[in-house]
Amino acid sequence: xxxxxxxxxxxxxxxxxxxxxxxxxxxxxxxxxxxxxxxxxxxxxxxxxxxxxxxxxxxxxxxxxxxxxxxxxxxxxxxxxxxxxxxxxxxxxxxxxxxxxxxxxxxxxxxxxxxxxxxxxxxxxxxxxxxxxxxxxxxxxxxxxxxxxxxxxxxxxxxxxxxxxxxxxxxxxxxxxxxxxxxxxxxxxxxxxxxxxxxxxxxxxxxxxxxxxxxxxxxxxxxxxxxxxxxxxxxxxxxxxxxxxxxxxxxxxxxxxxxxxxxxxxxxxxxxxxxxxxxxxxxxxxxxxxxxxxxxxxxxxxxxxxxxxxxxxxxxxxxxxxxxxxxxxxxxxxxxxxxxxxxxxxxxxxxxxxxxxxxxxxxxxxxxxxxxxxxxxxxxxxxxxxxxxxxxxxxxxxxxxxxxxxxxxxxxxxxxxxxxxxxxxxxxxxxxxxxxxxxxxxxxxxxxxxxxxxxxxxxxxxxxxxxxxxxxxxxxxxxxxxxxxxxxxxxxxxxxxxxx
Amino acid sequence: xxxxxxxxxxxxxxxxxxxxxxxxxxxxxxxxxxxxxxxxxxxxxxxxxx
Numbered sequence: 001x002x003x004x005x006x007x008x009x010x011x012x013x014x015x016x017x018x019x020x021x022x023x024x025x026x027x028x029x030x031x032x033x034x035x036x037x038x039x040x041x042x043x044x045x046x047x048x049x050x051x052x053x054x055x056x057x058x059x060x061x062x063x064x065x066x067x068x069x070x071x072x073x074x075x076x077x078x079x080x081x082x083x084x085x086x087x088x089x090x091x092x093x094x095x096x097x098x099x100x101x102x103x104x105x106x107x108x109x110x111x112x113x114x115x116x117x118x119x120x121x122x123x124x125x126x127x128x129x130x131x132x133x134x135x136x137x138x139x140x141x142x143x144x145x146x147x148x149x150x151x152x153x154x155x156x157x158x159x160x161x162x163x164x165x166x167x168x169x170x171x172x173x174x175x176x177x178x179x180x181x182x183x184x185x186x187x188x189x190x191x192x193x194x195x196x197x198x199x200x201x202x203x204x205x206x207x208x209x210x211x212x213x214x215x216x217x218x219x220x221x222x223x224x225x226x227x228x229x230x231x232x233x234x235x236x237x238x239x240x241x242x243x244x245x246x247x248x249x250x251x252x253x254x255x256x257x258x259x260x261x262x263x264x265x266x267x268x269x270x271x272x273x274x275x276x277x278x279x280x281x282x283x284x285x286x287x288x289x290x291x292x293x294x295x296x297x298x299x300x301x302x303x304x305x306x307x308x309x310x311x312x313x314x315x316x317x318x319x320x321x322x323x324x325x326x327x328x329x330x331x332x333x334x335x336x337x338x339x340x341x342x343x344x345x346x347x348x349x350x351x352x353x354x355x356x357x358x359x360x361x362x363x364x365x366x367x368x369x370x371x372x373x374x375x376x377x378x379x380x381x382x383x384x385x386x387x388x389x390x391x392x393x394x395x396x397x398x399x400x401x402x403x404x405x406x407x408x409x410x411x412x413x414x415x416x417x418x419x420x421x422x423x424x425x426x427x428x429x430x431x432x433x434x435x436x437x438x439x440x441x442x443x444x445x446x447x448x449x450x451x452x453x454x455x456x457x458x459x460x461x462x463x464x465x466x467x468x469x470x471x472x473x474x475x476x477x478x479x480x481x482x483x484x485x486x487x488x489x490x491x492x493x494x495x496x497x498x499x500x
Numbered sequence: 501x502x503x504x505x506x507x508x509x510x511x512x513x514x515x516x517x518x519x520x521x522x523x524x525x526x527x528x529x530x531x532x533x534x535x536x537x538x539x540x541x542x543x544x545x546x547x548x549x550x
Contacts (some may be wrong), residue, residue, distance in 0.1 A: 034544070
């Protein structure tokens with residue numbers, strides 16, 4: 001066991017604080033817009049905290065650490081693109097300010113506003129499928145991190161992760177977005193302190209000169225220049241630009257923060273400032289991974305990098321970073337860092353639980369009810385359906401997430417599962433907002449071809465991630481254009497309103 | 501290679517310092533945002549109950 005008594009006290013204190021502030025949120029839930037978008041009352045700073053906390057989890061640290069270990073500084077290209085694209089989206093208001101003006105609660109809701117109820121249901125199903133599969137790997141990888149850093153016996157991994165999931169579930173089910181915003185604020189502060197502390201420790205222990213020398217001797221120019229690194233190259237960069245534009249505009253958990261802000265202008269400010277955080281969100285954990293390579297990269301070569309060896313044991317590259325933290329952090333600091341990582345874990349998981357369950361309830365169950373001719377549900381009943389969907393998603397994650405192991409680099413797996421719906425959703429949303437000719441036929445073609453373009457090349461033809469990403473976005477765009485031109489031209493109407 | 505080393509070093513400094521600065525701003529000003537959000541949510545609830 002790596003934990004001292006002080007570390008346990010810090011972690012337990014954090015968990016109690018998180019639960020108490022989370023449960024406070026329940027008293028502010030009066031209707032479904034309070035539950036899903038915090039009554040659209042988020043200001044800039046709490047907006048930054050909840051958006052950053054939602055998209056920075058232990059899973060983020062793990063996959064970015066893995067990228068840094070495997071590809072050196074060249075991996076920074078992915079982080080740079082994610083941050084710069086976010087700043088561009090924030091500064092221009094591309095998609096997000098129009099979304100906010102429509103007073104939506106979920107991304108698929110837009111598909112009924114612009115296209116049809118049927119397309120909303122299809123999009124809702126694809127969003128929920130891709131999102132839940134994406135989140136499905138979180139628990140196992142987060143559990144690995146906590147097990148390695150704290151030294152908890154691996155036999156207790158399932159029990160520990162189940163307890164963490166249950167704690168998140170309690171405050172998410174009770175207080176929805178309001179509880180999540182409050183806990184995200186606390187969790188963001190804690191995870192940021194942990195991030196800064198670990199970065200300082202990593203550079204101090206590995207040494208900047210040694211870090212640069214190790215990447216140079218192991219990878220040569222490919223460790224610095226993403227254009228000559230065989231895993232990246234120009235196709236990767238273009239795919240990442242497309243992917244991050246779609247993620248920052250159409251990813252349900254990110255979009256929910258934009259829907260929750262006070263105004264379109266506030267949403268732009270939140271997105272712009274969080275873009276700067278996204279630079280560090282990627283680069284700092286990648287740096288930890290490179291530091292782990294410097295300290296432990298002494299094993300046999302595997303795919304061009306030495307495997308990490310810690311205390312005589314050979315580890316997987318993704319586990320090198322947490323193993324480094326277990327060695328370099330002292331008592332007290334280790335507790336703060338693990339509490340910070342738990343904060344990161346809980347903020348992401350609770351937001352993702354609410355995000356995907358809201359799609360199931362608002363975009364699948366409720367529209368199907370209306371299509372069957374049943375009357376609209378009251379706000380209180382809609383909240384109940386959302387809570388039930390929350391429970392369903394949690395149960396799925398508990399069984400799927402703890403036993404499924406993703407193939408290859410986790411970052412790329414997450415990108416591909418996201419692309420299943422993002423390619424079609426992004427193309428349809430951009431077409432719907434900025435191209436008058438786009439219509440329902442084009443929307444269906446974009447969603448279905450985008451999903452097929454991600455699933456068939458990657459899972460059945462075993463193409464690389466970059467080409468798969470291109471195929472998905474290309475097919476979706478082609479589907480929207482051709483489908484719209486072949487289908488009936490849409491009737492001109494005034495600015496549409498949200499449908500709920 | 502020298503160019504890329506310098507390029508990533510500069511971006512790392514930008515990323516680390518902006519991460520720390522924004523965290524500080526959120527810590528200092530986020531509490532007020534939360535209080536305003538609670539006040540406005542309470543107001544919304546009262547209006548809903550009327």
